[in-house]
Amino acid sequence: MRMGALAICERDVRKFIKQPAVMLASIIGPLLTLILLGSAYGGAITHAPVAVVRESYGPFSSKFIDILRNEQSCAYGGINCQNSFQLHDVAVIDRAQDMLREGLVKGIIHIPLGFDRSLGDKLNVIVTVSLDNTDPLSAASIGSEVVQAAQQLSSQIQISTANGSIITADLEDYYRNVLYNEFMAPGTFVQSIMFVSIIAGGVQIVVDKERGIIEGYLVTPLKKYEIIIGVLLSGVIKALFTSIATFVLAIIIVGIRPSVDILGITLTMFTLFLTSLGLIAMMTAYAVRTTSADVYRVSSFPINLTLYYTSGAVYPLEGFPTWMKDIAIVNPETYSVDALRLLMYKGAGFQAVTGDFAFLAGFTVLMVGLATFAFRRSL
Amino acid sequence: MDLAVQTFGITKTFDDFTAVDHLDLEISHEVFGLLGPNGAGKTTLQRMLVTVLTPTEGTATVAGADILREANKVRERIGVVTQASTLDLELTALENMNLYGKYYGVPRKKRQEKIRELLEVVGLADRAKIPVAGYSGGMKRRLEIIRALVHEPEVLFLDEPTTGLDPQARAAVLDYVKKIHEEHGITLVITTHYLDEAENLCDRLAIIDRGKIVALGSPTELKRKVSGGDIVEADFLTLPDDAWKALERTDFVLEIKKRDGGLTIVVKNGAEAVPKIVELVDSKGGKLRTITLRELTLDDVFFTFTGRSLRE
Numbered sequence: 001m002r003m004g005a006l007a008i009c010e011r012d013v014r015k016f017i018k019q020p021a022v023m024l025a026s027i028i029g030p031l032l033t034l035i036l037l038g039s040a041y042g043g044a045i046t047h048a049p050v051a052v053v054r055e056s057y058g059p060f061s062s063k064f065i066d067i068l069r070n071e072q073s074c075a076y077g078g079i080n081c082q083n084s085f086q087l088h089d090v091a092v093i094d095r096a097q098d099m100l101r102e103g104l105v106k107g108i109i110h111i112p113l114g115f116d117r118s119l120g121d122k123l124n125v126i127v128t129v130s131l132d133n134t135d136p137l138s139a140a141s142i143g144s145e146v147v148q149a150a151q152q153l154s155s156q157i158q159i160s161t162a163n164g165s166i167i168t169a170d171l172e173d174y175y176r177n178v179l180y181n182e183f184m185a186p187g188t189f190v191q192s193i194m195f196v197s198i199i200a201g202g203v204q205i206v207v208d209k210e211r212g213i214i215e216g217y218l219v220t221p222l223k224k225y226e227i228i229i230g231v232l233l234s235g236v237i238k239a240l241f242t243s244i245a246t247f248v249l250a251i252i253i254v255g256i257r258p259s260v261d262i263l264g265i266t267l268t269m270f271t272l273f274l275t276s277l278g279l280i281a282m283m284t285a286y287a288v289r290t291t292s293a294d295v296y297r298v299s300s301f302p303i304n305l306t307l308y309y310t311s312g313a314v315y316p317l318e319g320f321p322t323w324m325k326d327i328a329i330v331n332p333e334t335y336s337v338d339a340l341r342l343l344m345y346k347g348a349g350f351q352a353v354t355g356d357f358a359f360l361a362g363f364t365v366l367m368v369g370l371a372t373f374a375f376r377r378s379l
Numbered sequence: 380m381d382l383a384v385q386t387f388g389i390t391k392t393f394d395d396f397t398a399v400d401h402l403d404l405e406i407s408h409e410v411f412g413l414l415g416p417n418g419a420g421k422t423t424l425q426r427m428l429v430t431v432l433t434p435t436e437g438t439a440t441v442a443g444a445d446i447l448r449e450a451n452k453v454r455e456r457i458g459v460v461t462q463a464s465t466l467d468l469e470l471t472a473l474e475n476m477n478l479y480g481k482y483y484g485v486p487r488k489k490r491q492e493k494i495r496e497l498l499e500v501v502g503l504a505d506r507a508k509i510p511v512a513g514y515s516g517g518m519k520r521r522l523e524i525i526r527a528l529v530h531e532p533e534v535l536f537l538d539e540p541t542t543g544l545d546p547q548a549r550a551a552v553l554d555y556v557k558k559i560h561e562e563h564g565i566t567l568v569i570t571t572h573y574l575d576e577a578e579n580l581c582d583r584l585a586i587i588d589r590g591k592i593v594a595l596g597s598p599t600e601l602k603r604k605v606s607g608g609d610i611v612e613a614d615f616l617t618l619p620d621d622a623w624k625a626l627e628r629t630d631f632v633l634e635i636k637k638r639d640g641g642l643t644i645v646v647k648n649g650a651e652a653v654p655k656i657v658e659l660v661d662s663k664g665g666k667l668r669t670i671t672l673r674e675l676t677l678d679d680v681f682f683t684f685t686g687r688s689l690r691e
Contacts, residue, residue, distance in 0.1 A: 007481030011467065018469040018510075212463040218431045219459040220482040221451050379431045 004222045008230025009237070016200055016238050026195035026242045031249055034188040037314065038181025038254065045141040048106040050085040051096040058116025060153070064127075067149045068109070084141045100132055107131045107142045119157060178345055182256045186340030187313020190275055190333050192246040194307065196239040197279040198300045202287035205231065206296045209288075215379060224377045228284075232368065235280030236273065243272050258344035267350060268343045274360040275336040281367035282332075288375045307333045335359045381443060383408055383534050383566040384428060388437035391423050391590075398423040400590035401437065406568060410560055412581035413570040414677065416687070420590040421570040422462065422538055428568070429459045429536050442533040455483070458527030458565075462538040466519055466526075468512040472503055475511060476526050483530035490529060497525035500562070501555045517548025521555055528559065534566045535559075541576060549573075553580055574677045586681055593684040602675050605683045609649030610675055611656060614641035614668040622663035631655060636682065641668075643682070 016022065052068075054061060069087060088105065090096040096108045108130040118125045129146045131139040208214050217227055250256050258268070283300070290296045308314075310324055311333035317325060328334045339356035342348040384406035391399040399420045413421045426432040428441050430450040439446050442456035466475055473494065480490035498504040501521040511519060520540065527535060540556065541549040557580060560567050571577055577584050578598045586594040586601070594601055623642060627635050631652045634645040646652035649672040660667055682688055 003481050003484050007478050010481070011470075011478050014474060015467060015469055211465060212461050213465045213467075215431055215461055216459075216465040217482070219429045219454060219457070219461075220479075221454040221484070222482050223451075378433055379426065 005226040005229040009234040012234030013237055022200050023242055026192050027246050029195055030188045030191040031246055034184055034254055038184045041180055045084045045138050048085045048138050050087055050107045051090040051099055051105045052087045052109045053090050053093045053096050054111045055113040056111055056115035060116045060119040061111050064153050067152050084145055106138050181254055184314055185250050185256045186337045189243045189246055190336045191308055192243045193239045193276050193279055194304050196242045197283040200238045201235040201280045202283040205287040206290055206293045228372050228375055231284055232280055236276045239276035240273055259347040264343050271339045278332050278360055278364040278367055281371050285367055285371035285374050307331055311337045313337050332363045384441050386439040389434050389439050390436035392435045397590050408566045409582040410567045410580055412577040412584040413587055414577045414584050415587035416572055419587045421587055425536055425538055425570055430454055456533045458532035458535040460523050460527050460537045466511050469510055471510055472507045472522050476529055479526045480529040485530050493529050497528055501525050516544050517551055520552050537569045578677055588685045601680045605680050609646055610673050610679055611644040611646055613670045616666040616668050618665045619663050622660050622665040625659055625663055
């Protein structure tokens, strides 16, 4: 009797449509994370104050400082290519070190006595760069730029002195410049699915149980599998609808640019579908045995956080400590995020995402089984 | 004649608490009431009969099917109105009913006809398309009752159908319930702790206390089982011990029960007994606050069989 399963699904979907707040919360929450976190983390470091202690005066040191002033920082995004630091001349090294300790500057570039003379004599020189690495992101950004400036100067010196062949390195990005918020976006869509799974999926079930709606189902001839199918089906419809809405809004508001081809879009949608089914089934399995809506709400919060941050949604997995990598391996969201990133930005085909799909499918089967097993046909 | 419900030593225990205790009951095609105070086991009994709770011991047949072996047949043949409202408030009356019809697999055309008919019966036809959230308490209850009838069940179980309603709404709901029984010939099994409801609506009643049937019969029969005539309720400002002992010894008092602040006295003839009681109490130095004469109610029946009041 399929009519029963469809009727349960119809009820949930009708309720969902008439409660726009649930849907909006599941869209706005993740989207806001994308906008705020994406903007906060994704921006290149600019105008960090850096002290220059110049003890040598001559053409080379002047050239070096010029290069430093013009160094462009486009480390993360292509939009604001600006100096990541601003130079402040400081007379003596002791004063500069005090400034570093007091947090007035983020680094010190020390051009030592004899810099120009040594370079004139074609000797190696060392420029000491002291960095405030309590702020690792700024330190990395400043450090790499000073190194680049030094390389640029030495190559110029080589060219002018050797009077020979010109070496130019032509760097090319394999993919178009992907901004940090684009990197984050796949996790955002997965999170909107998770939100729906928690709010419209699990909470609905626990509340229905508290209100006696489930008891109302149990007195009808609906079979156990019909109830489960109905609940999962409505959950998938709700989650898919919400995540696609988030997707579209991310394109419009945040300006993410996924690659547009029929296969890619189809596979992206399929990834969202598989993720929805898996996460809905997971939260359903949890919810059917939870008796208190409060306990469910409070406990679903850390579940969501853990899955989101260990999925590689906001930072590459390669940067995780071992214990977090272990969680990532069993976390379904990891595979969703991976598949979405491959499909959205690299234009990868089916071949590339089969592994992700296999894991997600296996996870989904397991969770649907668990939900069916956990659901009891009597009170 | 086949029975609508028959239980065979049905029992339900929760941990070490026995909610329903080896209960045997036969209900024919009638309006049957399960009367008892909160916690008596009425709802547990009903939940077993409607197949959502499994008995610890014993079984029952409902509408000709066994609740354990043929649970799905039972479910197809019964309608259930639970104590707590399970309407979807965001949805309209039509949507609520339509969904239930689908749960029971009622075909579209038949479903639509039946829904229209039932909405007419309880006077909700003109408000069928507004969300249920805008309904009054009585309207919601009426809707829940007819929602349980879309699939034309043989037996309708109603758990405390008028709890939480104001007197006017209660009366309306009870009228409709009566009408449904009369027009559709459906067996009704109603749990209630309202005496008037049991008395006015039910053909037969089982008084249930601590998981057992303590009395069974029509409201009139049950009242006849209690020794005799009228009831005098007397409240006292002061009541010396020998005053009520003296009352006990008189020949016009059949039975006497102490309760908070006064006595409930069963007498042969109320009109004659009241002045005598007043006189006797006065002579023993007692002070009456009020004294009233009333007819026997089911509460007195309950009191007689259990030693407790339903209102407690």
